[in-house]
Amino acid sequence: MTDSKDVLTWQSLTAMINEIKSPGTFLKSLLFSSNVETKPTETIELSYLSGDREVAPFVRKNGEAIMIAGYSETYATVEAPNIRLKRPLTPHPTLFDRKPGTVIFPSSGEQISAVQAHIARDSQKIADHIANAEEWMAAMAIRGTIAYEVEDGEVFTITFPKPAGHTVTVSPLWTTTSNPEADFQTASELISDSVGLVPTDAIMGRNAAAAFVKNARVMNLLDNRRIDFGFLELQNQFRDDGALYLGMFNGIRCWRYGRALSVNGVSTRLIRDDYVEFVCATPSAQNVAYYGAIPDWDAFEEGNFQGQRFSKSWKQKDPSVMQLLGHSRPLFVPRRPGSLVSMKVA
Numbered sequence: 541m542t543d544s545k546d547v548l549t550w551q552s553l554t555a556m557i558n559e560i561k562s563p564g565t566f567l568k569s570l571l572f573s574s575n576v577e578t579k580p581t582e583t584i585e586l587s588y589l590s591g592d593r594e595v596a597p598f599v600r601k602n603g604e605a606i607m608i609a610g611y612s613e614t615y616a617t618v619e620a621p622n623i624r625l626k627r628p629l630t631p632h633p634t635l636f637d638r639k640p641g642t643v644i645f646p647s648s649g650e651q652i653s654a655v656q657a658h659i660a661r662d663s664q665k666i667a668d669h670i671a672n673a674e675e676w677m678a679a680m681a682i683r684g685t686i687a688y689e690v691e692d693g694e695v696f697t698i699t700f701p702k703p704a705g706h707t708v709t710v711s712p713l714w715t716t717t718s719n720p721e722a723d724f725q726t727a728s729e730l731i732s733d734s735v736g737l738v739p740t741d742a743i744m745g746r747n748a749a750a751a752f753v754k755n756a757r758v759m760n761l762l763d764n765r766r767i768d769f770g771f772l773e774l775q776n777q778f779r780d781d782g783a784l785y786l787g788m789f790n791g792i793r794c795w796r797y798g799r800a801l802s803v804n805g806v807s808t809r810l811i812r813d814d815y816v817e818f819v820c821a822t823p824s825a826q827n828v829a830y831y832g833a834i835p836d837w838d839a840f841e842e843g844n845f846q847g848q849r850f851s852k853s854w855k856q857k858d859p860s861v862m863q864l865l866g867h868s869r870p871l872f873v874p875r876r877p878g879s880l881v882s883m884k885v886a
Contacts, residue, residue, distance in 0.1 A: 547655060548659075548853045550839055550850070550851065550853075553663065553852055553853060554839075554845075554847070554849065554851045554852070556660065556663050557663050557666065557667050557849045557851040557866055558848055558849050560663060560664055562664075562670075562671035562672075563668075563671075563782070564675060564781055564799060565671055565675055566675070566781035566782055566783040566795075566797060566799075567678035567679055567810065568671075568675055568872070569781060570819070571678060571825075571827045571872075571874075572678055572827050572828070572829040572872050573829070575826065576828075576831070577828055577830050577831070578830075578831045578848065579620070579831065579833055580833050580846050581832065581833050581844075582620060582832045582833055582835070583617055583620070584617070584830050585616075586616045586617070586873055587875065588700065588701050588877060618698055618871070619832070620830065620871045621677070621686075621696070621869065621871060623867065623869070623870070624867045625666050625865070625866045625867075626863050626864060627863070628863055628864075629659065629853070629861065629862035629863070630859075630860075631860050631861075631862075659864065662864050663866070666864070667849070669866075670849065670866060670870075672801050674868075674870050674872070675799075675801070676808070676810065677870060677871070678872045679810035679811065681872045681873065681874055682817050682874065682882075683702075683817070684699065684702035684877065684882075685699045685700070686698045689804060698871070700874055701877050702878070703730075703734055703877070705730065706730055706731075706734070706877075706878065706882065708726065708727075708730075708883045710723045710883060710884065710885050713751075713884075713885055713886055714748070714751035714752060714755060714885045714886055716754050716756055717756060719757060720885070721789075721790060723816075723885065724742070724792060725790065726883075727816075727818040727881040727883060728818075730881050731820065731879055731881060734879070735825075735878040737820045737822065737824055737825060737876070737879050739792055739818040739819060739820055739879075739881070740819065740820055740821045740822060741792060741793045741795060741818070742789070742792050742793070742795070742816050742817070742818050742819075743783075743795045743816065743819065744786075744795060744796050744811065744815075744816045745797070745798065745815050745886075746809075746813045747814045747886040748813070748814055748816050748885050749784075749796035751885065751886045752786070752885075758789060761789060762786065763788040782797065782799045783795045783796070783797045784796040784797070784798075792818070797810060797811045798813075812884075813886070814885065814886040815885070816885055817881075818881040818882075819880055820879040824876075825874065825879040826875035826876050827872070827873070827874050827876075828872075828873045829870065829871075829872050829873075830870070830871045830872075830873060831846075831847065831848045831868065831870055832869030832871065833846050833869070834846075834847075834869060838852050839852075848868060849867065849868045850865075850866070850867040851865060851866050852865050853865065
């Protein structure tokens with residue numbers, strides 16, 4: 541039987557919080573889940589790659605090779621943003637609250653199971669808050685700037701060198717008779733000219749998506765089918781992560797993502813209502829999720845904790861309270877900012 545103390549060790553709690561899957565992580569999953577780096581320090585050295593459009597020079601047969609320059613890189617060093625949350629576990633609801641259908645006089649093993657369930661529920665709450673912050677950071681990263689405020693009012697800003705010409709207002713704005721096809725082509729050309737890639741996904745805010753699906757050209761050309769277990773089905777339905785797949789248009793997956801989060805008490809749309817965010821969800825775009833080290837004395841016998849999330853608990857004697865902590869240092873970085881285009885269309 542599992543001992544109650546084993547449940548509350550930082551190793552067990554950290555393993556638990558890293559296993560929790562939170563809903564509403566569309567942008568993080570699409571762009572940053574395949575390239576994750578945990579760092580041994582709080583500071584992260586960032587490098588940004590720009591495209592190389594030069595054609596290789598030709599030499600005579602048996603001639604000497606020509607020296608070329610390496611990739612153009614821009615460097616910056618930043619501290620990973622700090623997320624640190626806690627939840628109080630008081631003895632009465634944790635140990636004695638009886639759920640419907642459970643026994644009136646539980647055994648010690650049943651009490652331990654109840655404690656585990658309570659801790660899992662509160663760990664899920666902490667993990668969901670962290671996931672919301674990560675999703676917000678991913679949304680800001682594709683715009684080109686992450687600016688956040690800490691509890692004492694100090695503001696930190698991390699700016700990625702997204703080319704100025706990659707924030708565009710189309711003319712005319714999208715209507716039932718406009719030509720979104722040309723605007724998709726413009727976004728593709730901007731990304732191709734900058735980093736030699738093509739966009740894979742167009743993520744639309746509410747107004748942009750509404751104008752898109754009402755457009756006559758889109759209705760004729762949009763492919764919203766999928767093959768699923770041998771059957772042809774319509775795809776435009778909401779996913780668990782809050783995104784609505786609209787279909788393929790000009791070879792680009794199109795999404796409506798109208799999710800809003802409360803940021804410092806203000807409801808904030810992750811994708812601006814009137815915008816389309818063109819992104820490259822491929823390894824070549826080098827979108828990286830970095831996690832800075834978490835210094836903590838309880839884990840220090842194994843060195844500074846290096847991982848995505850850290851969790852631990854500690855007791856307060858009077859009144860008797862167990863505090864449950866979740867700690868993370870995420871930073872989402874598009875290492876090729878030229879692979880992003882923000883387009884105002886509505």
